Amino acid sequence: MRVRELMSAPAVVVGCGVTVKEASRLLDDGGFTMLPVVDDVGRLVGVVGEADVLADRLPPDPRLPVPGRRPRRPGRLVGDVVRRDVLTAAPGDNAGDLLVVMREGGLRSIPVVEDGVVAGVVTWRDLIHAFARPDADIDADVRRRLALRFGDRWAVRVDDGDVVLTSEHAADVPDRSLAIRIAESVIGTARCTIAAEVPIAAGT
Known part of the structure; x- marks a missing residue:
């Protein structure tokens, strides 16, 4: 089975100019763990996930000082928090091989890219859906x-x-x-x- 057979497509994507608040809303409304971040022509720039949008949003208790800790201003735009070093899959990749990569890498979702453009996303839910098919x-x-x-x-x-x-x-x-x-x-x-x-x- 190939990745194209089970990926979720089209993917919900965001641009670097979208606010982190809006990206958080998309993650929450869609039940996503990650959103591909694209440029103006749909090419993958990176990803933004749950941990990225929450970074520095919930400051620690100031009554519990940690030596060397300095407060940081949270990023306002997706471009401020995007992760650019991203593992991707291609539509023609073997789904079984991708399962091994996701399991061993602790990844919950992977963007699927063809010729640099985001074609879809593969998640654990997609893999479970395929396995559970009658x-x-x-x-x-x-x-x-x-x-x-x-x-x-x-x-x-x-x-x-x-x-x-x-x-x-x-x-x-x-x-x-x-x-x-x-x-x-x-x-x-x-x-x-x-x-x-x-x-x-x-x-x-």
Whole structure:
């Protein structure tokens, strides 16, 4: 499954000239953890997240002085708090690889960028939505996509997100590889395998 299959698009984005207050409202209203920050032509500049908009907004108790601590004036605009060193994904990236990166990096969301322009965002919710998709919906989509390419050549069975394909033409290696790629492009497919070749009835 590719990132383009499950990303949230179009992404809600902000510019550097937007106020931090407005960015906070967008985060709150949309239930987002992060917003991509873009320039005038939609190219990614960085991101602004929950921690960024809250930085220096809630001053510590002055009765508890900390040596060396100096009060800082909070940024008013997104451009004052934007994080510019950002990990991104591409629409064609493998969603499984992205899951590993997000889990190991402790990331809750990642902007998806194509040719420098923000194409969408991938969040944990997007990944959960794909994983939770009913087998019947996966089955229907796999059958539809395979039929567009192969007609009725492949039979499909889906169990807990695992897709099993069966065909009397299963020994055709190029077709096997293409069929697997098509099935694995469907949202919710955990993996795809080819079952043993179906014998052709005598006299056919």
